Amino acid sequence: ELLYHDRKLIDYVDKELSIWPVEDWPYFLPFRERSRQSGDTFEEMQDLKATAIRYIDENGPVCSDTLPIDGEIFWHSSMHWSGSRHKKSSASRAVLEQLYTEGKLIIHHKNGNRKYYDLAEKHISEEILTAEDPCRSESEFQAWRVLRRIGAVGLLWDKNSSALLGIGLKAEQRKQIFEQLTAEGNIIPVMVEGIRTPFYCLSADEELLKSVLVGSTDMKPRLSFIAPLDPLFWDKSLIRSLWEFQYSWEIYTPADKRKYGYYTLPVLYGDRFIGRIEAVPGKDGILHVKGLWYEPGVRQTKKLNAALERTLRQFAVFNGCSHYEM
Template sequence: VYWHSHIHWSGNWGGKSNAARAALEQLYSTGELVIHHKKGARKFYDLAEKYLPRTLLAAPDPFPEDAAHQRWRMLRRIGAVGLMWNRPSDAWLGIPGLKADQRKDAFRKLMEEGKLCEVSVEGMREMLYCLAEDVFLLEEVRQERIPGGKRCELLAPLDCLLWDRRLIRELFGFDYTWEIYTPQPKRKYGFYVLPLLYGDSFAGRVEAVAGGDRCLLVKHIWLEEGVRRTKAFDTALERCFRRFAAFNGCSRTVWPQG
């Protein structure tokens, strides 16, 4: 294989990759290299042993069995999403060797160990699961004891909550597609549209662009059917955009007309 030739590589989602990049990424994933710094999208690597303590590099594998490693990674994914079901899901992507049988065995074992709790959702046939340590959060939400009160938040397209789009449709009736890779004539909303949360439900979608004059331009707001523009909602939305503008280094916000 020539160093600058192109090869099919699983780390590139099955697509072709430069052989040099594939080798560097593989060494990074096994812990032999670290990313020293980046310039734009270009990564610069160096030997891990130059930056990490030898005691850490020589530490034994905490998961000598594949099944234990899979359970650990599944717990992290469930904790990140909040609630998950025992079904095939994009939330499990990247967990080596995790097929249907391994996933089911992992759920059974995690339940036996008391690390997961079952959650029944009204109107859903499928049982969901959360981390045992997060059960108190469900009770807080059920009692509407939400810090800061009801507020609006914008979610990034790859936010943990959105990893399983089918689950989001089942739970919230919200059908979201990130249309960045959709040809423009086929887009329903826009190039980079963010889901909008209000309280415990999805209220709609927002397309906003940070301009060069430190201005956040809110191009479109699409509300879900049944969402009303109340004073409380508008106040929460304004505060949300104020935070989003500051996050993007903008000092003012321009709203769509009408």
């Protein structure tokens, strides 16, 4: 609802394709301008854009199959892997993705993997849509993005981290940004016993961190299945260092080489990763648990089993299933 109904969130590029708060839209003005300039280099694109905008304005959201533009053109995105300069792409798909990366269109909704686009001006307020870039320089934009990534992960270190993918920082630049954010009071260093490298969290999270450490926060342990692309797992080496938990998303691993399953999810219980689970919704409307692998030393207590059952019931509902079967 926050994404496609309330429009509090939006699908757009950041760390690859992402979902983020719509109020961050002005910060990505350079992305949209770069995309527009790139799109102008492709023959026919200007005419195609005008045709697509006119049709969507009159008829509402479309996907590449329902936009009445035929043929193929040479095109590729300036932001991600779509299209090619050496091979023609579907003209309808190319113009929709071009207008999307320029910010003229947003993803209105999805049907499976199929994206439906609509005019951004119909769903984003004029104040946000026309706001100026808040950053005065590229370095200021990079610092803002690093701060944002630290907040997303919760705790991050000054290392060559996949959590900082796409920002384009060399080691010295990254070091300077962490020092700058610390000096400005935006982040604070956090030392973890047994690890020499300092971590950093948002200064706004300091009180919460302190209350958790002294046990004054009423936080009951809960069991959660963590999505493979959740920000918490952007830096798997960080996860190994903090939790001694080794996780690999095996969706692209050949079946005969998988250690666990096609789509296993880390299982977090309280403050510990206790294992992995593969639970797949079936065409029969049942969530099928294909595998459950506990970490060594995990005791399957009544509380743990009850928490697992509760989470599986919730996960079944989330996936549109009536119930689950082990």
